Amino acid sequence: MTDFTRITACGECCDGCPKKADGRCPGCIEADGRVPEWAGSGQCRIHACARAHHVQFCGLCEAFPCENLPSLISWNANIISHLSALRDEYLKEQEKTAVDIIVKKMETDEEIKGKAFVHWQSWHEAYPGLVSQDYLDRFTLEKSEKMAFSWTDNLLVAIDKGRVIGFVGYGCRRELPEEGEIFAIYILSEYYGKGVGLRLMEAGLEKLKDYPKVNLWVLKGNNRAIRFYEKCGFCPDGNEMYNDNVKASEIRMTLVRS
Known part of the structure; x- marks a missing residue:
């Protein structure tokens, strides 16, 4: 195969x-x-x-x-x-x-807690060796839940059989409001390769349909994520920054709509 x-x-x-x-x-x-x-x-x-x-x-x-x-x-x-x-x-x-999932606005406390779990587990599965281990050790599930309840706007969750399995955060670009940005997109590793990430990305981009340009930041060396973003039409645009919180470099990728 x-x-x-x-x-x-x-x-x-x-x-x-x-x-x-x-x-x-x-x-x-x-x-x-x-x-x-x-x-x-x-x-x-x-x-x-x-x-x-x-x-x-x-x-x-x-x-x-x-x-x-x-x-x-x-x-x-x-x-x-x-x-x-x-x-x-x-x-x-x-x-x-393919799995029969629902992508919807994050609304209930259970969905917020589910989003927090996905965020926490995804970091601990995907980022060892890419970011500071000290930061990962301090990024507890409790901290993830606190973050999730403090930011509930512009978030869509993917749900399978009542369980949150992924999420995407979107909005206008922080330093350039006329451009859109995908702030975060994560799914549980057991759902890799089942089209969940693509469903979430499509839903997030649909929310940003009025923006001719959409950006996102990805950890340098996170090749799986970079390949996924390329499949979605994003390309590295040459911008790079060092994230002192996680002690790692990030590259910016951009999607330009014709």
Whole structure:
């Protein structure tokens, strides 16, 4: 079965590339869209095209198969059938793993407590080694609940069978009110790969639909999150800051709507 968490552009369609065939290259596409030195371009054109169309890989684009494919993926003569099969596999996998969740405004005390638990557990699952261990040790469930009850506006929660399994916080950008911002998005790890994060992101972006540009900050080195944001159409915009509270650097990513 294909590992769709590792596919970010043309679905590893370097099968027909002679440089891979004779062992000179492990593959044209890397997780962040960079290509090997010999290619000269520095950035994969297929990766850039997929990002521009806000899709994970080429076969999922509404325009597929488009007239650009032969020039973009010239080394694979069977590219259309390859991507069609990959798309069918992806859609079947999504159907199998999908969960019947509700995304709604956070309202009740139980939902606030559920949001606090998701926030607390997500930090302790995803951030060891990325942020100060001292900060993690001090970030208790009690502290998370106190934070959750102090900030209840502009929050949507994902609920499965009455249980909060994720949340997204949104609003106008703090230093530039004419731009939107996704402040936080977290889901329980047991729901990874089941479309919950995408549902939350889509709901958050819908709330920010009047903003032509939306930003978010992500910890440097949090590659899983960065790949997810790229799949949602966000790209690093070159801005970086050091968060002294958690003793870690963050990079800003931006989604520009056409």
